[in-house]
């Protein structure tokens with residue numbers, strides 16, 4: 001068992017929860033012990049929140065490892081990984097903490113297990129400051145399948161702020177190694193799709209109004225592009241919630257998104273408009289990934305066998321942080337080349353990590 005701890009400074013760059021997830025996943029995959037200090041130092045309430053602690057505990061379970069100092073509020077933890085397991089695992093944030101962020105931590109680890117693994121995850125399915133579960137299925141899943149990452153995602157129950165209570169079952173298929181990804185050609189926008197939802201006591205007309213305002217704005221800015229945004233009343237959900245996700249697909253297979261969640265007192269029209277503006281802003285750079293997928297691909301690129309390239313808009317602080325963490329814990333090499341005032345190409349020579357359990 002690895003015992004020399006690699007020091008990870010949790011306050012660096014973005015200084016949030018992503019450093020924990022990425023360093024925890026790499027610790028588990030590469031069998032390297034880590035000590036993370038100054039956890040979430042740049043957040044208003046530093047230290048571990050339920051979502052972060054649950055994610056770390058899940059990683060420790062997946063690799064039969066030891067999590068030291070893992071308590072709510074901890075600003076320092078150590079993770080000593082054991083050997084990758086497979087089977088069935090459960091994790092529950094017990095709050096509306098994001099299920100997607102649990103997945104962000106666990107998914108890369110499970111690629112390197114011996115057999116298919118099932119995760120039963122409980123918490124928020126559509127939470128603020130995190131990917132909505134629909135972002136996971138509509139954007140993340142189809143793009144990472146190009147790297148060989150295969151998983152099935154069954155959304156059993158939706159859960160929203162403040163109650164949580166959502167349930168998602170994910171089955172992850174192990175692989176020998178990840179393929180690199182090349183997303184440098186934006187092509188042309190072919191269609192816009194979306195999903196506007198309400199749950200609980202909220203009437204379907206809220207979903208229609210959200211969808212209509214998003215559709216109107218997009219059609220004014222992108223005339224001639226087909227737009228299909230469905231309005232849905234969720235059949236299975238805990239509590240009330242509403243929101244929208246809209247994606248643009250291009251002729252070369254890029255998928256970019258804009259999304260927003262409803263809040264008490266916020267008109268539905270504003271929610272639709274916010275999501276549409278986010279999408280249009282992402283599209284204006286003709287980058288191949290949106291501002292969020294950028295950072296979510298970094299760890300996978302670092303592990304892949306060969307060179308990956310991503311055409312991005314402005315590089316986010318989350319992306320810089322993910323690159324920092326990947327380079328700290330792997331031998332991967334990243335470069336960022338500015339290709340215009342607002343576009344950059346990230347190139348990564350991945351380490352070609354081979355599944356030791358297959």
Ligand SMILES: Nc1ncnc2c1ncn2[C@@H]1O[C@H](COP(=O)(O)OP(=O)(O)OP(=O)(O)O)[C@@H](O)[C@H]1O
Pocket residue numbers: 015016017018019040043052101128129130131132135259291292293295296318
């Ligand atoms: N609207 C969105 N759509 C897709 N992904 C998102 C969206 N908002 C945030 N994300 C993703 O969620 C992750 C958030 O990471 P971050 O470290 O900020 O979160 P966190 O763990 O909640 O921690 P903290 O509370 O410390 O901010 C990033 O990977 C980011 O790309």
